[in-house]
Amino acid sequence: EPEVTQTPSHQVTQMGQEVILRCVPISNHLYFYWYRQILGQKVEFLVSFYNNEISEKSEIFDDQFSVERPDGSNFTLKIRSTKLEDSAMYFCASSETFGQGGYGYTFGSGTRLTVV
């Protein structure tokens, strides 16, 4: 069964450093998402991405965050200057079509980001 692959599985970084979280969506999927989950809390939407553009973003997704699809296979989330409160599990997801909502989602295994 096709999978969404995320790397690394765990990243530790110092406050103020830049991090890039990587995701390889399912190959025929066109819509990409990032969600985050602070430890013990609910999962929160960050951003959706289609056709090389952000289609929607949440209030959490401020100027410190950016996304791109640099090479047609990877989908990345960059945090420019990490803060302690960015420590969370970050999930990538992809879907084949728009309009199916969560019905079409496949979530990746997540990257645990720890900012120290």
Added chain:
Amino acid sequence: ELKVEQNPLFLSMQEGKNYTIYCNYSTTSDRLYWYRQDPGKSLESLFVLLSNGAVKQEGRLMASLDTKARLSTLHITAAVHDLSATYFCAVDLSYNTDKLIFGTGTRLQVFP
């Protein structure tokens, strides 16, 4: 703003018992999803409920959706230890967006 609330937040139950987790949401939506999450792991899709009155069952879990009441339930029958996990419901607004709004989660612990 769409809010999705679950209760209880934490549920400790004995093996063999039945219980129901509730998911309430604050605005109109026809699509609701249940996910399971084991500690430190990803989100496993359990059920997709796409219309009012939808009921789905898989093993000891059964989910239902009442869009008029804006309520979904996840019923656990004769719980076993393997069901111990955190369960999330999630809703999407069904128009012009595919983002999911997740509930607060219910941490289920099943003990012998």
